[in-house]
Amino acid sequence: MMRMTAKQVAGLSVALGTALASSGLVAQGTGPFAESGWDLPVHDDEPYAQLLMDRFEYQDYEDEEAFAWEGSAWFGTDRHRLLVQSEGEAELGDGDGGEVESLDVQYANRIGAYWDAKAGLGYQTTFGPGPDRDRASALVGVQGLAPYWFEVDANLRVSEDGDTVAEFEGEYDWLFTQRLILQGRGETSYAFSEVPEFGVGEGINGLTLGLRLRYEFRREIAPYVGVRWQKDYGDTADLTRAEGEDTENSAVVAGVRWWF
Amino acid sequence: MNNHHSGRRSLSRRDIIRAGSSMGLMVGLGTLLPGYAFGMTGNQQLTRRTEGNSDIYELTIDRTPLTIDGRASNQPITINGSLPAPLIRLREGREAVLRVTNKLDEPTSIHWHGILLPFEMDGVPGVSFPGIAPGETFEYRYPVRQSGTYWYHSHSGLQEQLGHYGPLIVDPAEPEPFEYDREYAIVLSDWTFNDPAEVMRNLKVAEGYYNYNKRTVSDFFEDVASMGWSAAWEKAGMWGRMRMTPRDILDVTGAEYTYLMNGMSPDDNWTGLFEPGEKVRLRVINASAMSIFDVRIPGLAMTVVEADGQKVEPVETDEFRIGVAETYDVIVEPQDEAYTLFAQSQDRSGFTRGTLAVREGMEASVPELYPRTERGMAAMGMAGHGSDGGMDHGSMEGMNGMHDGGGSMDGAMQGDGDNPPVANRQISHGPDNHGAGAAMVAMNPRPRLDDPGVGLEHVDHRVLTYAQLRGLHAWPDEREPQRDVELHLTGNMERYMWSFDGQKFSEVDGPVEFRHGERLRLILVNDTMMDHPIHLHGMWMELETGNDGYRPRKHTLLVKPGEMISAQITPEHQGDWAFHCHLLYHMKAGMFRVVSVQ
Numbered sequence: 001m002m003r004m005t006a007k008q009v010a011g012l013s014v015a016l017g018t019a020l021a022s023s024g025l026v027a028q029g030t031g032p033f034a035e036s037g038w039d040l041p042v043h044d045d046e047p048y049a050q051l052l053m054d055r056f057e058y059q060d061y062e063d064e065e066a067f068a069w070e071g072s073a074w075f076g077t078d079r080h081r082l083l084v085q086s087e088g089e090a091e092l093g094d095g096d097g098g099e100v101e102s103l104d105v106q107y108a109n110r111i112g113a114y115w116d117a118k119a120g121l122g123y124q125t126t127f128g129p130g131p132d133r134d135r136a137s138a139l140v141g142v143q144g145l146a147p148y149w150f151e152v153d154a155n156l157r158v159s160e161d162g163d164t165v166a167e168f169e170g171e172y173d174w175l176f177t178q179r180l181i182l183q184g185r186g187e188t189s190y191a192f193s194e195v196p197e198f199g200v201g202e203g204i205n206g207l208t209l210g211l212r213l214r215y216e217f218r219r220e221i222a223p224y225v226g227v228r229w230q231k232d233y234g235d236t237a238d239l240t241r242a243e244g245e246d247t248e249n250s251a252v253v254a255g256v257r258w259w260f
Numbered sequence: 261m262n263n264h265h266s267g268r269r270s271l272s273r274r275d276i277i278r279a280g281s282s283m284g285l286m287v288g289l290g291t292l293l294p295g296y297a298f299g300m301t302g303n304q305q306l307t308r309r310t311e312g313n314s315d316i317y318e319l320t321i322d323r324t325p326l327t328i329d330g331r332a333s334n335q336p337i338t339i340n341g342s343l344p345a346p347l348i349r350l351r352e353g354r355e356a357v358l359r360v361t362n363k364l365d366e367p368t369s370i371h372w373h374g375i376l377l378p379f380e381m382d383g384v385p386g387v388s389f390p391g392i393a394p395g396e397t398f399e400y401r402y403p404v405r406q407s408g409t410y411w412y413h414s415h416s417g418l419q420e421q422l423g424h425y426g427p428l429i430v431d432p433a434e435p436e437p438f439e440y441d442r443e444y445a446i447v448l449s450d451w452t453f454n455d456p457a458e459v460m461r462n463l464k465v466a467e468g469y470y471n472y473n474k475r476t477v478s479d480f481f482e483d484v485a486s487m488g489w490s491a492a493w494e495k496a497g498m499w500g501r502m503r504m505t506p507r508d509i510l511d512v513t514g515a516e517y518t519y520l521m522n523g524m525s526p527d528d529n530w531t532g533l534f535e536p537g538e539k540v541r542l543r544v545i546n547a548s549a550m551s552i553f554d555v556r557i558p559g560l561a562m563t564v565v566e567a568d569g570q571k572v573e574p575v576e577t578d579e580f581r582i583g584v585a586e587t588y589d590v591i592v593e594p595q596d597e598a599y600t601l602f603a604q605s606q607d608r609s610g611f612t613r614g615t616l617a618v619r620e621g622m623e624a625s626v627p628e629l630y631p632r633t634e635r636g637m638a639a640m641g642m643a644g645h646g647s648d649g650g651m652d653h654g655s656m657e658g659m660n661g662m663h664d665g666g667g668s669m670d671g672a673m674q675g676d677g678d679n680p681p682v683a684n685r686q687i688s689h690g691p692d693n694h695g696a697g698a699a700m701v702a703m704n705p706r707p708r709l710d711d712p713g714v715g716l717e718h719v720d721h722r723v724l725t726y727a728q729l730r731g732l733h734a735w736p737d738e739r740e741p742q743r744d745v746e747l748h749l750t751g752n753m754e755r756y757m758w759s760f761d762g763q764k765f766s767e768v769d770g771p772v773e774f775r776h777g778e779r780l781r782l783i784l785v786n787d788t789m790m791d792h793p794i795h796l797h798g799m800w801m802e803l804e805t806g807n808d809g810y811r812p813r814k815h816t817l818l819v820k821p822g823e824m825i826s827a828q829i830t831p832e833h834q835g836d837w838a839f840h841c842h843l844l845y846h847m848k849a850g851m852f853r854v855v856s857v858q
Binding site for chain 1: 367379384385386387388389390391415461462464465466469472473474475476477478497500501502503695696697698699700752754755757764765766767768769770771835836838840847848849850852853854855856858
């Protein structure tokens with residue numbers, strides 16, 4: 001089924017590439033002897049697409065269980081892409097509540113060999129028991145590969161109410177073998193203003209660290225186990241305590257990293 | 261399928277001579293061969309018709325189910341039912357007429373690789389002609405004015421990956437300056453059971469998809485054990501700052517490919533027969549999509565007599581590296597009963613082999629793959645050896661000293677003859693280091709023609725290098741180049757972008773312009789971490805090795821990472837000509853230009 005999908009994507013890509021090329025929108029290095037109506041010798045600007053679930057996991061905390069995801073999908077060429085990113089979690093068992101922490105739709109432009117600049121719109125919502133809250137935002141950011149092989153994603157986000165937050169996420173892979181890979185990741189954010197209904201205090205919100213050991217049966221499918229640790233700081237920690245929750249928690253996680 | 265070994269059908273040249281014939285009588289050979297009603301691998305040869313001064317071939321391109329390495333596949337694109345496509349023999353001084361019928365459900369083409377001809381006959385869709393539509397027959401017709409070993413293949417999409425390639429031999433009008441009793445075409449290639457479009461997508465969306473030889477934590481600790489903490493740390497840091505890996509040798513590896521010799525896998529064991537005491541000419545053609553091979557015959561010295569179909573001063577060697585699209589003709593004199601003809605991929609992820617034997621069913625011991633290697637810190641001045649590397653990301657100012665060290669060492673190692681004229685050339689990467697299309701630039705590129713290349717530095721026998729190639733003749737145009745044309749080979753593995761000067765084919769707004777009849781020097785600078793076989797259609801590149809006047813003429817130049825090489829060119833034929841990296845997926849990704857000669 002995955003193969004079918006890949007083929008369909010490839011087929012769609014070829015069709016789009018051909019359409020773009022024949023529409024004359026693509027500049028080209030064809031010579032003066034080439035006649036109009038000839039196909040191009042190479043089609044090097046075809047769009048591709050990928051859906052990657054970097055985290056797709058069950059989380060076992062001391063007093064609760066949750067399902068969490070973090071993934072991205074893109075469609076486009078080497079230099080121009082439409083990018084959708086999402087992250088969130090759902091409590092399992094009694095709670096049934098959860099949060100789509102982000103659902104961002106962005107345009108990404110390759111500005112350097114290793115970096116995309118991106119801009120777009122985001123959406124955040126809670127669901128389950130209690131009052132559902134949601135807010136939209138606009139964001140700009142950069143994403144790419146920093147020296148020493150760190151994957152970096154940094155955004156500046158302004159919500160519809162004018163609240164501004166800077167988000168930073170980094171990832172690093174250690175290869176133990178060609179297929180057994182330990183991924184370390186860290187996430188933090190800094191809020192320029194307080195947003196109590198989302199539990200966000202001013203200043204550094206907190207820090208999330210994770211270690212996940214995966215095995216790539218195929219490049220596309222890699223089950224993993226790991227740990228996740230999270231701690232709130234400053235005003236955010238005060239807000240968390242006011243809600244009667246722990247400001248520090250850790251979980252054992254198990255999931256599958258997959259893409260197609 | 262295994263009984264289709266060529267040995268049975270090979271004709272000893274002695275037999276021909278005994279029959280009171282010249283090379284011309286090879287005409288009748290085709291009738292000795294089985295028909296092509298069913299698909300087949302091995303060495304097939306095609307029946308030639310002659311009419312007046314014309315040698316005529318009929319070719320049919322189709323999909324043919326085949327068994328490859330014991331596994332059935334419906335994918336193969338065959339010519340007259342064969343993978344590789346059958347051997348075509350043309351004759352110097354005559355006219356070639358090749359009628360090509362397309363039975364595929366997509367357009368196709370044939371490019372006559374290495375043959376100089378009118379550009380309309382060059383067979384590149386979108387450059388020289390519109391391509392051959394499904395159901396259509398196209399007649400190629402051109403005068404043959406050269407001799408030697410060449411090949412032919414599709415220039416449409418990714419068809420070449422699926423078997424659309426075959427050997428093309430042009431028999432010389434004059435006797436050759438060397439003798440042999442028997443000959444074989446050895447077509448090396450790489451085969452995938454998957455859709456090539458899927459291979460391309462994997463390369464595009466997942467960097468290193470096929471690389472199962474990445475550096476691991478234990479490799480780091482091995483470095484610590486051998487070099488000490490600070491050197492190992494410094495090495496890891498240098499590569500890490502560059503975001504480059506020394507283990508990117510080939511993009512598509514043995515994890516995906518089955519490597520073939522004349523369409524047969526190592527288990528199929530292609531066999532070429534000989535009688536002890538005979539001189540056997542092997543016409544080795546690398547028809548791979550993506551695989552550079554290192555070729556040797558343990559126990560046999562090889563005398564190289566042609567490179568890219570052009571005669572060179574005979575040079576004896578034990579092993580040679582053959583870039584994609586290159587050809588080498590070697591003569592061997594086997595005495596024992598069986599020898600293994602061994603071709604391992606440059607990254608040591610796989611091999612193919614065949615056997616030279618006195619009868620069918622024999623085999624000699626098959627050597628181990630060489631240990632996997634990585635690209636050198638060496639040329640960066642760390643280990644005092646001038647091999648490979650010399651690379652840097654544009655922003656790494658701190659590394660200058662090291663590069664200068666490596667570079668001057670390379671210069672000092674240029675042994676035979678004079679340095680190539682570009683040895684001390686100052687080059688420029690442009691104001692933005694080729695932009696986002698180039699992940700790095702070579703700080704101090706130098707010719708390294710006497711460097712056998714990554715993975716061959718430490719072998720304990722002779723390895724052929726470009727520096728050893730010396731043309732047998734001086735070439736007709738002895739003018740000094742009137743101008744230089746400098747092109748940089750660029751790429752960005754992160755997005756699998758490949759280009760010249762940082763711009764893909766679709767991003768440039770016109771061709772590279774050569775003037776008809778001028779004398780120019782083409783300078784190629786490799787700003788990437790990979791070897792690129794660069795092919796120029798329609799004209800010879802006389803490689804400047806420092807052997808003045810006796811430059812080897814080539815149609816494809818394998819350029820090492822961080823290397824700068826140069827070639828003298830006389831554009832003799834007007835028209836548009838393709839110029840590209842012959843790694844199929846690099847070309848597909850945009851490493852392609854049109855050279856227009858007017």
